[in-house]
Amino acid sequence: MSRELVVALSGGIGGAKLALGLSRIVQPENLLVVANVGDDFEHLGLRISPDADTLMYTLAGLDNTKLGWGRRDETWSFMETLASIGGEDWFRLGDRDLAVHIERTRRLQGGETLSAIAADFCHRLGVGPRVLPATDDRLRTRLRTDEGWLDFQDYFVRLQCRPAVRELHFEGAETARPHPDLLAALRDERLRAVVICPSNPFISVEPILAVAGMRQALSACAAPVVAVSPIIGGRAVKGPTAKMMRELGMTPSAAAVAERYRDLIDGYVMDMEDAEEAARVRPKATLAQTLMTSLAEREELARVVLAAADAHAYTKGGRDIVA
Amino acid sequence: MSRELVVALSGGIGGAKLALGLSRIVQPENLLVVANVGDDFEHLGLRISPDADTLMYTLAGLDNTKLGWGRRDETWSFMETLASIGGEDWFRLGDRDLAVHIERTRRLQGGETLSAIAADFCHRLGVGPRVLPATDDRLRTRLRTDEGWLDFQDYFVRLQCRPAVRELHFEGAETARPHPDLLAALRDERLRAVVICPSNPFISVEPILAVAGMRQALSACAAPVVAVSPIIGGRAVKGPTAKMMRELGMTPSAAAVAERYRDLIDGYVMDMEDAEEAARVRPKATLAQTLMTSLAEREELARVVLAAADAHAYTKGGRDIVA
Numbered sequence: 001m002s003r004e005l006v007v008a009l010s011g012g013i014g015g016a017k018l019a020l021g022l023s024r025i026v027q028p029e030n031l032l033v034v035a036n037v038g039d040d041f042e043h044l045g046l047r048i049s050p051d052a053d054t055l056m057y058t059l060a061g062l063d064n065t066k067l068g069w070g071r072r073d074e075t076w077s078f079m080e081t082l083a084s085i086g087g088e089d090w091f092r093l094g095d096r097d098l099a100v101h102i103e104r105t106r107r108l109q110g111g112e113t114l115s116a117i118a119a120d121f122c123h124r125l126g127v128g129p130r131v132l133p134a135t136d137d138r139l140r141t142r143l144r145t146d147e148g149w150l151d152f153q154d155y156f157v158r159l160q161c162r163p164a165v166r167e168l169h170f171e172g173a174e175t176a177r178p179h180p181d182l183l184a185a186l187r188d189e190r191l192r193a194v195v196i197c198p199s200n201p202f203i204s205v206e207p208i209l210a211v212a213g214m215r216q217a218l219s220a221c222a223a224p225v226v227a228v229s230p231i232i233g234g235r236a237v238k239g240p241t242a243k244m245m246r247e248l249g250m251t252p253s254a255a256a257v258a259e260r261y262r263d264l265i266d267g268y269v270m271d272m273e274d275a276e277e278a279a280r281v282r283p284k285a286t287l288a289q290t291l292m293t294s295l296a297e298r299e300e301l302a303r304v305v306l307a308a309a310d311a312h313a314y315t316k317g318g319r320d321i322v323a
Numbered sequence: 324m325s326r327e328l329v330v331a332l333s334g335g336i337g338g339a340k341l342a343l344g345l346s347r348i349v350q351p352e353n354l355l356v357v358a359n360v361g362d363d364f365e366h367l368g369l370r371i372s373p374d375a376d377t378l379m380y381t382l383a384g385l386d387n388t389k390l391g392w393g394r395r396d397e398t399w400s401f402m403e404t405l406a407s408i409g410g411e412d413w414f415r416l417g418d419r420d421l422a423v424h425i426e427r428t429r430r431l432q433g434g435e436t437l438s439a440i441a442a443d444f445c446h447r448l449g450v451g452p453r454v455l456p457a458t459d460d461r462l463r464t465r466l467r468t469d470e471g472w473l474d475f476q477d478y479f480v481r482l483q484c485r486p487a488v489r490e491l492h493f494e495g496a497e498t499a500r501p502h503p504d505l506l507a508a509l510r511d512e513r514l515r516a517v518v519i520c521p522s523n524p525f526i527s528v529e530p531i532l533a534v535a536g537m538r539q540a541l542s543a544c545a546a547p548v549v550a551v552s553p554i555i556g557g558r559a560v561k562g563p564t565a566k567m568m569r570e571l572g573m574t575p576s577a578a579a580v581a582e583r584y585r586d587l588i589d590g591y592v593m594d595m596e597d598a599e600e601a602a603r604v605r606p607k608a609t610l611a612q613t614l615m616t617s618l619a620e621r622e623e624l625a626r627v628v629l630a631a632a633d634a635h636a637y638t639k640g641g642r643d644i645v646a
Contacts, residue, residue, distance in 0.1 A: 045368070045429045075400040077418035078425075085447050087426040095400035095418040102401075103410040106368045124408050 003192040003223070003313070004030045006306070007185050009134075011036045011204020012051045013069060013238055014230055015197030016058035018305070019129070021298030022195065023059055025306070028128025032185050033059070036199070037114070037133045038141030038170055038207030041153050043091055044082075046101040047108055048153075051204065052118050052133050053100055060125040068238070071096045090158045115179055130181075134208040137176035141207050142169045152203065161240040164247045168202055173210035178217065186221045193309030194218065196227035198290060200241045201260050202248070209264070218264055224312035226267035226305055229254035232291060233273045255281050266312040269305050283312075326515040326546070326636070327353045329629065330508050332457075334359045334527020335374045336392060336561055337553055338520030339381035341628070342452070344621030345518065346382055348629070351451025355508050356382070359522070360437070360456045361464030361493055361530030364476050366414055367405075369424040370431055371476075374527065375441050375456050376423055383448040387417075391561070394419045413481045438502055453504075457531040460499035464530050465492045475526065484563040487570045491525055496533035501540065509544045516632030517541065519550035521613060523564045524583050525571070532587070541587055547635035549590035549628055552577035555614060556596045578604050589635040592628050606635075 006026050008019050010033055019033045035052035042048070057063040057071055064070045074094035083089040093101065100121065107117045113136040122131050141152040145163035155163060185191060199205050209215055218225060231254045236242045242252035250256045254270040255277040261268070268283055271290040278285045288304040289297065329349045331342050333356055342356045358375035365371070380386040380394055387393045397417035406412040416424065423444065430440045436459045445454050464475040468486030478486060508514060522528050532538055541548060554577045559565045565575035573579045577593040578600040584591070591604055594613040601608045611627040612620065 044425050045432060046425075071404075073400075075398050075418060077396075077398040078401065078422050081394075081419040081422035082426060085423060085426055085444050087422065087429075095398060095421075096404040098418075098421070099401050099404035099410065100408060102367050102369075103405060103408055106410075109368060121408050 003190055005032070005185060005188055005190045006030060006193050006195060007032045007034060007182070007191065008195040008197055009034045009036075009199075009205055009208050010051065010055060010197040011199030012039070012054040015051075015199035015204060016055050016063070017292045017298050018195070018197045018228060018301060019055055020058050020295070021292065021300070021302030022306075023129050024295075024299045025302050026129075030190075031129035032182070033129055033131050034179075034182055034208060035118075035131055035133050036204045036207050037135060037139050038203065038210075039152055039156070040140065041151065043153070044088065044093075045105070046098075047105045048091075048093075048101050049104065049114065049118070049133065052114075052131055053097070055131045056118070056122050056125060056127055059122070059127040059129060059131065062125065070094050091153060115181075132179055132182060134182065134214070135176040135178055135211045137211075138172045139176045139207060139211060140171040141203055142171055143167070143203075144169070156203075156240075161243065165202075165244050166247065168206070170207050170210040173207070174212055176211045178211045178214050183213070183217055186217045189222070191221065191223040192313075193223055193306055194221060194225040195305055195309070196225065196261065196265065198228040198230040198237070200230060200236070200239055200244070201257055202241075202244055205261075215264065224266040224309040225264055226269060226309045226312070227258070227261045227265045228290060228301070228305060229257050229268070229270040229274070231257055231274075232271040237291060253277055254285075258282070258285065267308040269301070269308055286311075326513055328355070328508060328511055328513045329353060329516050329518060330355045330357060330505070330514065331518040331520055332357045332359075332522075332528055332531050333374070333378060333520040334522030335362070335377040338374075338522035338527060339378050339386070340615045340621050341518070341520045341551060341624060342378055343381050343618070344615065344623070344625030345629075346452050347618075347622045348625050349452075353513075354452035355505070356452055356454050357502075357505055357531060358441075358454055358456050359527045359530050360458060360462050361526065361533075362475055362479070363463065364474065366476070367411065367416075368428070369421075370428045370437075371414075371416075371424050372427065372437065372441070372456065375437075375454055376420070378454045379441065379445050379448060379450055382445070382450040382452060382454065385448065393417050414476060438504075455502055455505060457505065457537070458499040458501055458534045460495060460534075462493055462495040462499045462530060462534060464526055465494055466490070466526075467492070479526075479563075484566065488525075488567050489570065491529070493530050493533040496530070497535055499534045501534045501537050506536070506540055509540045512545070514544065514546040515636075516546055516629055517544060517548040518628055518632070519548065519584065519588065521551040521553040521560070523553060523559070523562055523567070524580055525564075525567055528584075538587065547589040547632040548587055549592060549632045549635070550581070550584045550588045551613060551624070551628060552580050552591070552593040552597070554580055554597075555594040560614060576600055577608075581605070581608065590631040592624070592631055609634075
């Protein structure tokens with residue numbers, strides 16, 4: 001029995017880097033990248049799905065490396081004109097990116113599912129691995145802050161993460177169902193590893209885990225679950241992870257993230273810079289270079305993560321593994 | 324009593340040229356440009372309003388003079404990307420133009436009227452005269468062709484006017500109501516003239532005339548109604564007017580257009596090139612240069628049209644006119 005299937009749980013930018021690394025060492029048909037949908041929202045009448053799109057653009061080689069988000073070769077005529085006629089311009093939508101939102105919205109209104117549309121877009125853009133929204137049901141991250149309850153994009157983009165976060169709520173999570181193909185993958189005896197990408201635990205990973213039945217499915221899963229720390233030296237590579245940890249009463253550290261995932265994970269990969277912390281991390285941590293500045297580093301981290309999973313396969317499932 | 328108000332009934336490109344000419348000799352607050360809405364349609368989930376937008380862009384100096392339609396300084400990233408993900412690309416929407424459609428759709432969904440949104444967009448883009456959709460109600464031009472009944476844009480853009488037209492129908496016209504401000508303008512004792520712009524009679528002017536009550540309001544109107552021929556030397560300056568006339572059993576000529584409008588108009592302006600036909604035109608025609616290639620020619624034709632109206636004011640209303 002060859003165990004070759006890899007499931008990666010991911011948010012946007014940071015997670016997409018590791019997903020790209022994984023896509024270079026795992027056969028496309030064996031990689032399932034599960035996208036957070038808690039960031040999704042309706043804006044200007046359009047359904048925006050930021051994390052799935054970032055994953056799609058990154059895996060298609062169409063990501064905007066200069067901006068760090070959005071699409072390559074982007075133009076901004078739409079946004080400029082929208083501002084000139086009094087439209088809302090706090091959420092920047094490039095002209096190319098917009099095509100994805102308009103076409104997705106049209107197809108959703110025609111009765112297609114978010115996941116089917118994402119699969120078709122990926123296929124058309126030449127993305128090999130499958131990018132699967134965690135659920136086709138409605139799930140929205142909301143945050144209780146010192147300015148009251150906020151919708152995710154109000155907090156994240158409009159207010160640029162300035163309000164202090166006190167509590168998170170994943171609206172719809174109780175009734176949302178994991179995509180059947182995700183549940184099937186977690187039960188698949190060919191599953192080699194579940195990778196929790198170095199994304200923000202609170203707003204990228206936990207909205208996936210919050211989908212009803214997901215934690216149980218992960219606990220029941222025979223393959224090792226390995227998380228990668230989004231924190232290096234007490235700081236987040238990008239985004240508000242460290243700030244949010246402090247606001248939620250945690251010390252921003254790789255160890256604290258491991259603690260947060262403790263009941264789910266079999267392995268943990270953290271940065272060599274945090275070697276001192278490693279002793280107090282459970283499960284036992286693997287040290288690696290987790291900052292992925294080049295494509296080679298993405299691929300290398302992906303190898304380390306799968307090796308860490310393989311090392312735990314005996315203790316978890318006791319079955320043969322693919323080296 | 325000064326009669327200074329001018330109402331112009333217009334389709335897109337050709338009509339917009341004369342509207343621009345009028346805007347240079349009539350005070351902005353005294354010019355009401357009534358836009359055909361029979362071309363309006365829903366596409367990609369967006370409400371597109373081609374004639375009102377062409378009028379707005381032209382009056383704002385934002386029209387794309389190279390293409391002959393759409394917006395100046397346009398970019399096409401959206402369309403390119405839409406095609407790459409399998410979206411419908413037969414109706415070309417520029418990135419800047421798209422902002423208008425998205426914002427209009429959003430505001431319509433929020434309960435605003437087409438006319439209020441058009442007024443606000445015009446105001447923001449610095450357009451002085453008012454561009455008023457003929458009706459806020461739903462009205463759609465459909466055409467019976469040798470390929471069956473077609474929606475307007477299917478005929479006009481997708482099939483590039485190739486099917487032969489046998490009959491036109493203005494869906495919704497019976498229940499649509501002219502905008503109250505249009506009815507008020509037609510009753511206004513300050514009204515100097517109603518101008519029927521050199522637009523296609525069948526698909527640009529008659530959808531306006533078809534709105535329930537419009538023909539009666541025009542007949543009851545005290546000011547002269549003057550039409551400008553869209554046909555010069557048996558040919559249309561642009562678009563399918565001549566082809567459509569033949570298909571509908573008419574000889575494409577300035578005289579035939581005058582005949583079509585006969586029960587509505589007090590004056591008719593036709594091209595000097597058609598001088599021979601003038602003798603058989605009723606009402607008596609004014610000869611002028613109607614091809615408007617420069618801004619000066621637009622303004623000059625506007626002067627001729629208003630002078631023709633003024634010449635008929637005595638016979639129609641018997642009141643004093645503004646020279």
